[in-house]
Amino acid sequence: MTDKELDERVQRAVDNFMAGYGCCQSVVAAFSDLYGLDETMAKRIGAGFGGGVGRMRMMCGAVSGIVILVGLDCGQTEGSDREGKSACYKVVQDLLAKSKEENGSIICAEILGIQGHEKAHSSYVASARTAEYYKKRPCAAKVESAARIFADYLKSKDGHNES
Template structure:
């Protein structure tokens, strides 16, 4: 299963946007799904439901860090390279979706933002773009980390 399909599946099963993206890459990054979703649990809804940076973008950052990040705190070159890669992925996400900010993405879909998690029912999924946003974020990581590994 492709990462974008897995991210969409995780989101549709009830995980938040950040959990869905990070969870799609968990196993190959040496984490269990439980570890990945627990680590990103507070990032959904644009950071704890505050509708700031989209959780799919945050999950993309977590997955990218797990795949390419350095554990050496003084490796400024590695940090700079990772930041540049994250900025490029975020720019692609913005280009495809119009923003990287949760509230703006929801406004574009004419969905009212709420700070508390909404019940996941057919109405929720019908009016929110989130399932497609997590798929987009996962696809961008998959496409762009494979290219960087070539």
Template sequence: MKSRIQDAVNMFESGFNCAQSVFVTYADIFGMDRQTALKLAGPMGAGVGRMREVCGTVSAMAMLSGLKMGNTDPADEEAKTRSYEMVRKMSDAFRERRGSIICRELLGMSSGMQREESAKPSARTAEYYASRPCSHLVAEAAGIVEEMILEMEE
């Protein structure tokens, strides 16, 4: 399969949030339509609802892991464990490469700041993109998806 990393970055730089950009780039591989994927991933952006908690790209990786190997039977402990192990593995790789999986830490926000005052997203301007590492974080997460989920044998 051709790499879609740049597609994810392009989505982000066209105005979609970080979670949408990673999740939607790959959701079709698992049979999910674009509109549903956009709606599902939307609230996960900016560290879940702009609260600056777990990075939206990390949430997107977890959701894609669920599409690939998530459990559908509550009694299937093996499937649950497999899914959780994959999420941990991807999160650990992201943390190792980027230093954290927490949005506010990745953005260099003061440690005392718990979340943005407003839920309203910042205007997407050239300055916005230049002042944040988010395009690189989208690329990192997309790369991890390709390395760890898409290269898995069925």
């Protein structure tokens, strides 16, 4: 896959978010076809991870998207395959460490600057996607960061053509 093709996937993730999809949905759907997963199913798989998992402000949805994609890419399929599990866990930890380094946290509430358990878990109701929402939320940038981290992982894993 060329740099240009990977850049287009990163932009697709941002475009998905700006079209109203959650952070996780946006990231997973941008790469899902690489794993034989259609975009609709990818968006369904990622739907519950929005707002830091069900809007509980826990792990960032974009970061959850990285975890799902790593599972699709190198997750073990035999229950007794400890080596495979460990290899997958290593990739997850490495990529999440990159996300934390870039974004200061992998926790939604911390990224959004929400203080206190009560406030962070106050409602399951999704926020309206208004111009004001997009202005005050760093989420599009976090989606871009997560998609770029996964794209860079694919480059390092498989090699790539410059174009």
